Amino acid sequence: MSSEIPDIVIGRLPIYLRELTLLAQEGQEVTSSHELGKRLGISSAQIRKDLSWFGPFGKQGTGYQINYLQEQLKKILQVDHEWPVAVVGAGDLGRALARYGGFAHRGFRIACIFDNDPGKIGSYVGNLQVLGVEKIKEEIAAHHIQIAMIAVPASHAQEVADTLVEAGVRAILNYAPIILSVPDGVRVQYIDPAAHLQHMTYYLR
């Protein structure tokens, strides 16, 4: 795989994979770039171009074998196995993430959850006991965790990110409404519901 594949293409692969999984659940075995495009609001040409970076997945006129394309996308995205994930913050949001049912079949398992509040440390979220933030380094090393989600207030997020990176985390999903500063080689993605809402209010004329 070329390292020159645009990041925006990589970002669409999980969306294709999600839609293929839905189609499979609906009992379908074959799909086309036209069908996928219609369901996702993306042009079929864009979908064919994106997938062509990774190999020929379908034949002209016969479409894509859904199971096969799913497996290939999982391999490309490296979610054909399960990654342990750390959650920092055991407030409403952190607890919701730790209990969220949508990770299990998509390559992720919440392995530990941390908080700095003595009132929360020791309590359970599902099967997981909330650990103090001073345990982050040893837990992350022990479980070989490379991925973390930050669900703490904005004022603590950078400090938490620094600790996670020191501990060996290389991918952070940040729910706190601030931009994190991280060294090269560490990736950050942001969940910003207000930005999504603002994207839609533009159209509410």
Next chain:
Amino acid sequence: MSSEIPDIVIGRLPIYLRELTLLAQEGQEVTSSHELGKRLGISSAQIRKDLSWFGPFGKQGTGYQINYLQEQLKKILQVDHEWPVAVVGAGDLGRALARYGGFAHRGFRIACIFDNDPGKIGSYVGNLQVLGVEKIKEEIAAHHIQIAMIAVPASHAQEVADTLVEAGVRAILNYAPIILSVPDGVRVQYIDPAAHLQHMTYYLR
């Protein structure tokens, strides 16, 4: 404003606005497309091109007045006033959304929260009392609500979306891991943390 402005451009405006707000909080009064681009990981040419759809906001060589550009972006995105927002689902996630501090200064106020669980109806989330889902229509009409967030299990999300749309909602932020079917004229955005994680695992080689 032209209706031909690409949606992907509109989607970047909230990101620019967020970064301008941060810069202003840091005490800065002027910025440039280079500085913004560096902070956001977007090319300065892209930023100038995106903003040029809406007017000339800066002068060659003098950069952008942060306050002025913030005000203009707020007007363009229509968040120079506050929108009431409904939350459906009062589980961990719905409660986290209802209490989230990041909406207030970005144009949104959570106006009501609904659930179908008799054990939750009547309880309080901050100052808001959880209402039964059968109240959705009357509440949304009474508060002239056009925006809603769905934080219910996937199995209920489409039904909830149908009710919201019937009640007059035109913009939905969906946290349930399913694609919603909505009529033309209604916009949906998705929060899908697993897709963000998969985007990053691609690079964990």
